[in-house]
Amino acid sequence: MLHILHQIAKTGIKSETAPTADEDMVVVARLQKTILRTLGRALTIRHIDAGSCNGCELEIQALTNPYYNLEGIGIRFVASPRHADMLLVTGPVSKHMAIALQRTYDATPEPKLVVAVGDCGCTGGIFGQSYASLGGVASVIPVDVAIPGCPPAPRALLQGILAAISAYAPPVAPAVDRAPVEPTLRPSDGPDAP
Template sequence: MVWKVLRQIGRVGTVSEPAPDIGDENALETSRIQHELLSILGQALTIREVDTGSCNGCELEINALGNPYYNLEGLGIKFVASPRHADMLLVTGPVSRNMETALRRTFDATPEPKLVVAVGDCACDGGVFGQSYATCGQVANIIPVDETIPGCPPPPLEILRGILKAVRRRIKSAD
């Protein structure tokens, strides 16, 4: 059995698709955003990601931010397990009734000054789920939101732009 599989691997070779061509302008934009985030932060930004009932599409795009291309760790941006260690909440999905209290507690546990970014159409405006018996709708119905990143799901570069916009806004309001 093993030999049969090995022969087939030798015959077929590696089956994968080529890397997507994102274009030079997106690569330059990503680099510019990364340098600006580093210059603004100077230190680390810690993020607590909260899924309040999403389909996990946004989580996949947020996970992509950790790959070597976007290199969030290299920018000093880290995801943390506890809201007590977070500077920013990154919230995805329409807020299900079962997650309403958990989201409020997470928000209350995050120290000031805190940023809240709603990621994806569902978190921004309720998306296809809207507000119903099962969901409270958008994140802003439950906690104050500093920045929204629309898209279903938004690409990693847009999420990075939204994080930068929220950080910029906080820096301006602190001055």
């Protein structure tokens, strides 16, 4: 036990300041105000690998290391889409994962955000579209923010995640305002969303 405490003390605090949101990554901005009103400053994320090479997963995992300390800024990964506010989806979407991705999306309560991760999640990347690959995440579910990169570095991931919840938000987020959420939030959404 002393060893452990000693190591913790010796390591010190490694966490770095989070980057600011990169609003260039925002594809569609509609939900943010509602999300912030509903969530305050906490965000839960469900990750879905829809057919990636595992490169993006490694960088998403890195977000929880002490340097990026995702939980320190109120964001954490959850085990079920039913507990999630945001889906972080890596691609390309393989045809074999399309149904599972759609079901996971359907299981996520409104209001929900979708962030497509990596070149493959954005466009299909090097795998493109084929007999086995549907390409980018937007070909199956609506995407709010797209984070390019192969894979995107953890800081870029953070910038994209923050963009999804902070872009177009009021300067001071009302942390305890729990106004009811409109039931239908995505009338114009579809696979063709830009």
